[in-house]
Amino acid sequence: MIQQSSTSAAQAGGVAAPPPTGTVRLTINGQQHTLQIAPWTTLLDALREYVHLTGTKKGCDHGQCGACTVLVNGKRINSCLSLAVMHEDHDITTIEGLGSQENLHPLQQAFIDHDAFQCGYCTPGQICSAQGLINEGRAHTEEEIKEHMSGNLCRCGAYAGILNAVKEVVDSKSSESRR
Amino acid sequence: MSTTNYIGKPTSRVDGPAKVTGAATYAAEFHVPNMAYGWVVSSPIAKGRITKVHADEVLAIPGVLEVFSHENVPGLAWFDRNYKDDVAPGGSPFRPLHEDKIKFNQQPIALVVAETLELARYASSVLRIDYEEEAHETDIEAKRDEGFEPGRGKSGWMPPPPPRGNPDQAWEEAEHHIEHEYVHGAQHHNPMEMYGATVEWRGDKKLTVYDKTQGVVNxxxxLTKIFGLSKDDCRVINQYMGGGFGSGLRPQYSVFLAVLASLELKRSVRVTLTRQQMFSFGHRPHTLQYVKLGTNPDGTLAAIQHHALHETSQFEEYTENVVNWSGMLYQCENVKLGYQLAKLDVFTPQDMRAPGAATGSFALEVAMDEMAAAAGIDPIDFRIRNYAEEDQNAGKPFSSKRLRDCYHQGAAKFGWDQRNPQPRSMRKGNRLVGYGMAGGVWDATQKKAAAKATLTADGKLLVSSATADIGTGTYTIMTQIAAETLGLPLEAVTFKLGDTDMPEAPVQGGSWTAASVGSAVKSVCEAIGEKLLKLAQKMEGSPLKGASIDEVEFVNGQIRLRQDPDNAVVIRDVLQASGETKLETDTSATPNLLKQATHSMHSHNAVFVEVEVDEEFGTVHVTRVLNAVAAGRILNPKTARSQVLGSIVWGISMALMEETVMDHQFGRYMNHNYSEYHIPVQADINDIEVLFVEEEDDVVNPLGVKGVGEIGLLGVAAAITNAVYHATGKRVRDLPIYLDKLL
Structure with missing residues (x-):
């Protein structure tokens, strides 16, 4: 796909050509991927345009909406605000790595049960964010979940369903841990 | 009760598993080989002309393929009519890259195409363009005296009815009267998915266009009219749409530019807009409204006057029904309604969820609250005293109207009787508590739509129509309708949509999809049912011999006699016995105009709101909302509820947060991103609930459904405004209610 030569950093007609691409190795959902990408390719664009894992969504490209949330070493981040090259040694999990249509993750099932989405575009980010929240182990009450899920916008306004879905899974996790 | 009765059941979304796993593929996500990327360059000035595009400088960068601008775009269709989409307003449609003229800020003026996304973006950032600026006008306040009545407008727009009675004299002579101006600024739809298109070049000018749109047929x-393509060579697909809210009713420039580049480069091309560019096309127009109400001593309305002025572009006359609702929601003999546009150097506004009605109901319903207070009457009681038993605009009875039940059931469930009518009389600690209510009305419309059904020998049914599911639940309710009509299990039915190879359906808007496509799906399944019955009657020893279609029912995978359900045949056996591998038919459903012509068809709602306002800081917390909706038959209470819940969130947004702020010095929207264009987040939403009032209607369409995509938004912003008044004693008449307006 990339047809730039590695020496194209030279001046081109008065406009500087961008720096060359390089090889980046990423571990996504347990699989190794070797990509030839620009040093400023975001993790989001790497996932969507080079690995074709389009479950991770682009809603603003500025870290304002949360649609691109993925888990890096279990921690939720906005993949649009992070460069792919920074994650060579990391364990990246996207929505495709959480569950499949045949084997849904409990959060995915809860989102369906509570109708926690309409258009579905913010949904992968909401679910990854919720998993990140559970990993953080700090949200137990409704108020805490609402606060800590507020980095993920939903223009359809499915917040009531999202809250109920996340709460159901958080509650089941905490009852598991009490046993 | 049988198991294949699905209509009215809270079925989970059939497209849910695809959406929660990331398997649902949106327009800019289709992976096609050898694809180039286009990046749109937007005008930094509001008015003027382009004198030079320095394309050669970026074309020298290796990997940059082309810079499209007015300087090199090939000759395309010449006439305006070629650029008019199916829902275009009056005037002359905008043509991207057509000429050197700049008509609005952020106008697309070039498309840079490169081998990679990163290169296209980089090259567009260093592309130098020279301009000559001209003076612009983007402020409607400067055009207050230059309003004009629009011409024909777009389809569905009705000019206000002529005045009735003697509205000026009646207002002057009224026992109590009020008059105020109500304002809201521009608002942008901002669906989560940005506009984009992936155009697959299949060789020899044959294209498959994956586009973000609410109507693939549109x-x-x-595209075919502009680029001279045959329909066979221009297949348009949209299976999933990351939100629309009206922004995808008209084709956007992203798809125009992607197709242009694909045809010129003979290559597949993807163009995606940025969030900033999502503010470069249609919006809910900045609107100034003036309302005068007067009441008689008995609390009935003596006069209603409602005038609206809103912006449009210099090139199109965008119209929406803002004031007409004020002539039909309440009984009144003296009514005067006015509607004007003013031209500004902005892009043409566009339908945005409940267009016109969301705007009009805000002004009317806040004015009604003010009127009730002035007359010393409870706001619900005031509305019931002025209840319209018929549509006075049209002089017709309503096909059904259970608004009274919305008031009563909603008030009871909300606990309206706990309200002390005195403003500033209720509090919780340092927060003032207020209760407010309002309501609204929206059209129940059916459009012509078609569908195709195929029943195969394995008992599986495939139904399709070129409609859309922008998050509304189309996939799910159509599956329910098809399964119930033919008595098949839900799992045996697949509904497909969003492909121009399928039978034609209208754009998804106006809350008409359930009624229109639902009627077509029902009709095509009934046609399959008739074929099935004929085949079943040919079976040896068929218990259905001689039975008419009305004497049988399709239930639980069987065709059986209504009077004697034990006499039945299994549907799967029918096809296998007949030797047919499949039954296939397509049909279209059209509204029964004869039946509908004598009625006015609408959905209604009443919204009840509790707010808490911090007395020192003026921060408003919407602590409870109950939305009582009468919208005919509810096909799926789960997905329908979600639509109304979403509308409540939209109403909270409209009342307290949303406003696109124009810097008139630059003629540019300044808060064009998600960080500064505020919409509610999870923490802003508290106890919100929906109450569907049962309503039967056999006039609107065979399903009795009115649609719920827009009705839920009506009255929400007004009810919040009224609750804020009740809490604080301060009446805000310009949205959004920022805290400085309460201090």
């Missing part, structure tokens, strides 16, 4: 018509 986009196909638009």
């Amino acid at each position: 986009v196909q018509n638009y």
Whole structure:
């Protein structure tokens, strides 16, 4: 796909050509991927345009909406605000790595049960964010979940369903841990 | 009760598993080989002309393929009619890259195409363009005296009815009267998914266009007329749409530019807009409204006057029904309604969820609250005293109207009787508590739509229509209708949509999809049912011999006699016995105009709100909302509820947060991103609930459904405004209610 030569950093007609691409190795959902990408390719664009894992969504490209949330070493981040090259040694999990249509993750099932989405575009980010929240182990009450899920916008306004879905899974996790 | 009765059941979304796993593929996500990327360059000035595009400088960068601008775009269709999409307003449609003139800020003026996304973006950032600026006008306040009455407008727009009675004299002589101006600024739809298109070049000018749109047929018509393509060579697909809210009714420039580049480069091309560019096309127009109400001593309305002025572009006359609702929601003999536009150097506004009605109901319903207070009457009681038993605009009875039940059931469930009518009389600690209510009305419309059904020998049914599911639940309710009509289990039915190879359906808007496509799906399944019965009657020893279609029912995978359900045949056996591998038919459903002509058809709602306002800081917390909706038959209470819940969130947004702020010095929207264009987040939403009032209607369509995509938004912003008044004693008449307006 990339047809730039590695020496194209030279001046081109008065406009500087961008720096060359390089090889980046990423571990996504347990699989190794070797990509030839620009040093400023975001993790989001790497996932969507080079690995074709389009479950991770682009809603603003500025870290304002949360649609691109993925888990890096279990921690939720906005993949649009992070460069792919920074994650060579990391364990990246996207929505495709959480569950499949045949084997849904409990959060995915809860989102369906509570109708926690309409258009579905913010949904992968909401679910990854919720998993990140559970990993953080700090949200137990409704108020805490609402606060800590507020980095993920939903223009359809499915917040009531999202809250109920996340709460159901958080509650089941905490009852598991009490046993 | 049988198991294949699905209509009215809270079925989970059939497209849910695809959406929660990331398997649902949106327009800019289709992976096609050898694809180039286009990046749109937007004008930094509001008015003027381009004197030079320095394309050669970026074309020298290796990997940059082309810079499209007015300087090199090939000759395309010449006439305006070629650029008019199916829902275009009056005037002359905008043509991207057509000429050197700049008509609005952020106008697309070039498309840079490169081998990679990163290169296209980089090259567009260093592309130098020279301009000559001209003076612009983007402030409607400067055009207050230059309003004009629009011409024909777009389809569905009705000019206000002529005045009735003697509205000026009646207002003057009224026992109590009020008059105020109500304002809201521009608002942008901002669906989560940004506009984009992936155009697959299949060789020899044959294209498959994956586009973000609320109507694939509209986009196909638009593209074929402009680029001179045959419909066979221009297939448009949209299976999933990351939100629309009206922004995808008209084809956007992203698809135009992607197709242009693909045809010129003979290559597949993807163009995606940025969030900033999502503010470069249609919006809910900045609107100034003036309302005068007067009441008689008995609390009935003596006069209603409602005038609206809103912006449009210099090139199109965008119209929406803002004031007409004020002539039909309440009984009144003296009514005067006015509607004007003013031209500004902005892009043409566009339908945005409950267009016109969301705007009009805000002004009317806040004015009604003010009127009730002035007359010393409870706001619900005031509305019931002025209840319209017929549509006075049209002089017709309503096909059904259970608004009274919305008031009563909603008030009871909300606990309206706990309200002390005195403003500033209720509090919780340092927070003032207020209760407010309002309501609204929206059209129940059915459009012509078609569908195709195929029943195969394995008992599986495939139904399709070129409609859309922008998050509304189309996939799910159509599956329910098809399964119930033919008595098949839900799992045996697949509904497909969003492909111009399928039978034609209208754009998804106006809350008409359930009624229109639902009627077509029901009709095509009934046609399959008739074929099935004929085949079943040919079976040896068939218990259905001689039975008419009305004497049988399709239930639980069987065709059986209504009077004697034990006499039945299994549907799967029918096809296998007949030797047919499949039954296939297509049909279209059209509204029964004869039946509908004598009625006015609408959905209604009443919204009840509790707010808490911090007395020192003026921060408003919407602590409870109950939305009581009468919208005919509810096909799926789960997905329908979600639509109304979403509308409540939209109403909270409209009342307290949303406003696109124009810097008139630059003629540019300044808060064009998600960080500064505020919409509610999870923490802003508290106890919100929906109450569907049962309503039967056999006039609107065979399903009795009115649609719920827009009705839920009506009255929400007004009810919040009224609750804020009740809490604080301060009446805000310009949205959004920022805290400085309460201090």
